[in-house]
Amino acid sequence: MRTRESTTPCLADARDDGSLEWATRMDRGCETREHRSVSERRDGAGRDQGIEVCLMSGPDKSEEVKFVVPLLDLDLNKRVHACPWKQEQKIFLQFLRHDLQTARACMEFMQMEYLEELQILGKHMHSFANVASGYRTVLDENRKLYNQVQELKGSIRVYCRVRPNFSGQSSISTVRCIEDENITLITSGRYGKEGHRTFTFSKVFGPSASQEEVFSDTQPLIRSVLDGYNVCIFAYGQTGSGKTYTMSGPNILDAQNMGVNYRALSDLFNLAEKRKGTFTYEISVSIDRTHSSERMSRGFKAPIARSLSRESYSLPLLPAVNDCFFSSAAQPAAAIPCFFYSSRCSFSCYYFQPLLLLQPIGFLLYQILSSLLSATVASCLLLISRCCPLLSVAPLLAHIC
Numbered sequence: 001m002r003t004r005e006s007t008t009p010c011l012a013d014a015r016d017d018g019s020l021e022w023a024t025r026m027d028r029g030c031e032t033r034e035h036r037s038v039s040e041r042r043d044g045a046g047r048d049q050g051i052e053v054c055l056m057s058g059p060d061k062s063e064e065v066k067f068v069v070p071l072l073d074l075d076l077n078k079r080v081h082a083c084p085w086k087q088e089q090k091i092f093l094q095f096l097r098h099d100l101q102t103a104r105a106c107m108e109f110m111q112m113e114y115l116e117e118l119q120i121l122g123k124h125m126h127s128f129a130n131v132a133s134g135y136r137t138v139l140d141e142n143r144k145l146y147n148q149v150q151e152l153k154g155s156i157r158v159y160c161r162v163r164p165n166f167s168g169q170s171s172i173s174t175v176r177c178i179e180d181e182n183i184t185l186i187t188s189g190r191y192g193k194e195g196h197r198t199f200t201f202s203k204v205f206g207p208s209a210s211q212e213e214v215f216s217d218t219q220p221l222i223r224s225v226l227d228g229y230n231v232c233i234f235a236y237g238q239t240g241s242g243k244t245y246t247m248s249g250p251n252i253l254d255a256q257n258m259g260v261n262y263r264a265l266s267d268l269f270n271l272a273e274k275r276k277g278t279f280t281y282e283i284s285v286s287i288d289r290t291h292s293s294e295r296m297s298r299g300f301k302a303p304i305a306r307s308l309s310r311e312s313y314s315l316p317l318l319p320a321v322n323d324c325f326f327s328s329a330a331q332p333a334a335a336i337p338c339f340f341y342s343s344r345c346s347f348s349c350y351y352f353q354p355l356l357l358l359q360p361i362g363f364l365l366y367q368i369l370s371s372l373l374s375a376t377v378a379s380c381l382l383l384i385s386r387c388c389p390l391l392s393v394a395p396l397l398a399h400i401c
């Protein structure tokens with residue numbers, strides 16, 4: 001309003017000079033300046049409100065305000081004394097600057113912390129690497145000791161398993177007594193007299209022995225496969241003596257009655273999985289079908305393969321799969337009998353009828369075994385050997401004799 005009042009005399013003077021046009025132009029100029037002033041004031045009020053909002057959050061930044069105020073540029077404030085809101089803006093700017101400095105200091109601190117933690121992590125990694133190499137050494141020693149124990153216990157083991165009587169079968173048994181390692185059989189002596197004969201094995205399993213018990217004794221030797229040993233396992237016995245049951249299990253399989261083959265497979269795969277970080281194993285399975293003379297078994301000569309061709313055999317019909325690589329125990333579950341190869345080592349399982357052993361193994365072994373088995377059809381032998389190729393039976397014979 002004051003501006004308007006101050007401009008009115010000028011207009012009057014202009015009118016007095018008679019220059020109406022000039023007066024009109026001046027009038028318009030004044031109006032424009034007045035509008036500009038009003039809008040500047042409005043802007044100023046807006047900024048004031050903004051600064052008030054900023055200052056309202058001041059109490060929680062009291063420390064910062066104390067720090068900022070001495071830094072105010074007083075010269076600038078003098079120059080802008082006509083616009084007090086600019087001083088407020090200056091404070092606001094100082095706040096921002098201080099925040100920026102704090103953030104930068106925080107960043108530097110975090111960076112230092114990060115570097116320190118990185119160094120600690122490096123030290124931990126180093127000690128982990130040391131522990132890992134120590135673990136590997138201990139593992140190697142452990143494996144050596146384990147295998148030494150197995151050797152001391154005997155690399156060749158022969159187990160005898162007596163199956164239970166079938167329902168409806170006579171309860172008269174030729175087995176007189178079973179002890180831990182001995183089995184005493186009733187034999188027919190001279191002049192019709194009853195005689196006894198005792199045989200000693202690594203262990204004798206009675207009719208009540210579970211599949212788990214039989215496997216637990218063979219397991220340590222089978223595990224040697226993964227440490228570079230060759231392992232061969234075979235079941236020997238007359239028809240119906242329980243070879244298939246011991247090696248595979250009954251027709252309807254469940255976890256409880258699975259035989260040595262299935263258990264050995266899953267044990268080997270489990271162990272290979274556990275040692276995954278330390279060793280890499282390649283496991284392959286090859287199956288040799290010895291039914292109907294369709295193919296020869298690995299390691300056998302043609303005549304023997306022919307002698308296996310008896311239709312009456314209940315050997316499982318197996319797909320002709322050879323040297324297939326498997327990554328889990330489930331895949332070769334149906335592939336029995338089978339050979340396992342781990343690197344250059346193998347684990348072989350075979351079943352034999354006594355007669356079939358005549359040619360590959362020799363008459364001597366047949367006589368020894370059949371003298372036992374002729375007394376009873378209800379027991380089979382489980383022969384397990386380490387570092388012994390299937391047909392080098394000399395150590396087996398020595399053991400049995």
Ligand SMILES: Nc1ncnc2c1ncn2[C@@H]1O[C@H](COP(=O)(O)OP(=O)(O)OP(=O)(O)O)[C@@H](O)[C@H]1O
Pocket residue numbers: 162163164207237238239240241242243244245246250251314315353380
């Ligand atoms: N320990 C056992 N417990 C229960 N049943 C058994 C046991 N051993 C064998 N059997 C049963 O006896 C029968 C004959 O066993 P199995 O088929 O294993 O004999 P085998 O020696 O393999 O005979 P073959 O040489 O004719 O094939 C099967 O019905 C099997 O389930």
